[in-house]
Amino acid sequence: MDMNWNHLLTDQLDWHWENQLRPGLDGLTDDEYFWEPVDGCWSVRPRGTAGAPIAAGSGDLVIEFAFPEPDPAPVTTIAWRLGHLIVGVLGGRAGSHFGAPAVDYQSFAYAGTAAEALRQLDGAYAAWRDGVRGLGAEGLARPCGPAEGPYAEEPMAALVLHINREVLHHGAEILLLRDLYRDRRTLRPSRVSGEVSR
Numbered sequence: 001m002d003m004n005w006n007h008l009l010t011d012q013l014d015w016h017w018e019n020q021l022r023p024g025l026d027g028l029t030d031d032e033y034f035w036e037p038v039d040g041c042w043s044v045r046p047r048g049t050a051g052a053p054i055a056a057g058s059g060d061l062v063i064e065f066a067f068p069e070p071d072p073a074p075v076t077t078i079a080w081r082l083g084h085l086i087v088g089v090l091g092g093r094a095g096s097h098f099g100a101p102a103v104d105y106q107s108f109a110y111a112g113t114a115a116e117a118l119r120q121l122d123g124a125y126a127a128w129r130d131g132v133r134g135l136g137a138e139g140l141a142r143p144c145g146p147a148e149g150p151y152a153e154e155p156m157a158a159l160v161l162h163i164n165r166e167v168l169h170h171g172a173e174i175l176l177l178r179d180l181y182r183d184r185r186t187l188r189p190s191r192v193s194g195e196v197s198r
Contacts, residue, residue, distance in 0.1 A: 005140055006156065009134050013164045017125065021171040024178065025118060030128075033079045033114035033182045044079040044110045068169035081174050082117045083110050089166045090124035096147035098131025100124075125167075132160055152185070 034043060042052055042064040050063030052074075063083045078083075087108045094100035105122075112116035140157040148159060 004133055007135065007158070009140075009160050009164065010129055013167060014085040014129060016168055017129075021167070022122075024171075024175045025121075027111050028078070028114040028118060028178070030114050032122070032178060033082075033117060034074075034077060035177070035181050035182055035184075036077055037177065037184070038075050040072045040074050041077050042080050043077040044083055050082075058107050058112045060111055061109075061110040062112055063105060065105070070157065078114075078115065078174050078177050081112075081170050081177075082121055083108075085167065086117070086120045086124045089163060089170070090121075090128045093123060093147075093163060094127035094131055096126060096136075097144075097156070097159075100127040100131070128163065130180055135160075 040051075044057075044061050044063050045055070047055070047057070047060055047062050050062050050064045053066040053171055055062035055064055057063055063080060087103050087105055089111060091100070091108075093105040095102040111120055135156060140160070141155050143149055143153050144159050146152050148154065151159070
């Protein structure tokens, strides 16, 4: 039996996108977008106000990070996670492999509003999804190439699976942050210490 791997790989991510992640982002407010649930979060901030070792971006806002990443890494805001998905997960790869505009953390203009970030996310997702759909069996088998550094010799199918994992993982984190934001004023006793926790 012939398997349409392009369809299977894109359908896995598309189902999540259309039924869980993208509907779960509807109504995202600017306050949620920038909300910091704990002290010391990494976020997208006005240029000159970042506290992380590296602040990257071409516009008025920058994204915070460090290299190497500290262990444990700071909690990140929805703005940070969307920036990572837009640039590092989807946009950069769509540019490297499918002819979309080239983007990287240093040259990207990060969104100052939730609505703008969602427009950027929709564009990056569409470019990646459409590119994967056009690969065909030979395209999925070909090596990723130098854009993927140490994974250059891995087949494109491995990269597609990796991107699926990344979008599922970070998308779930973003939706959980929305849940926490919605209930942020609820206090309850901690089951571990008996102290009141947020």
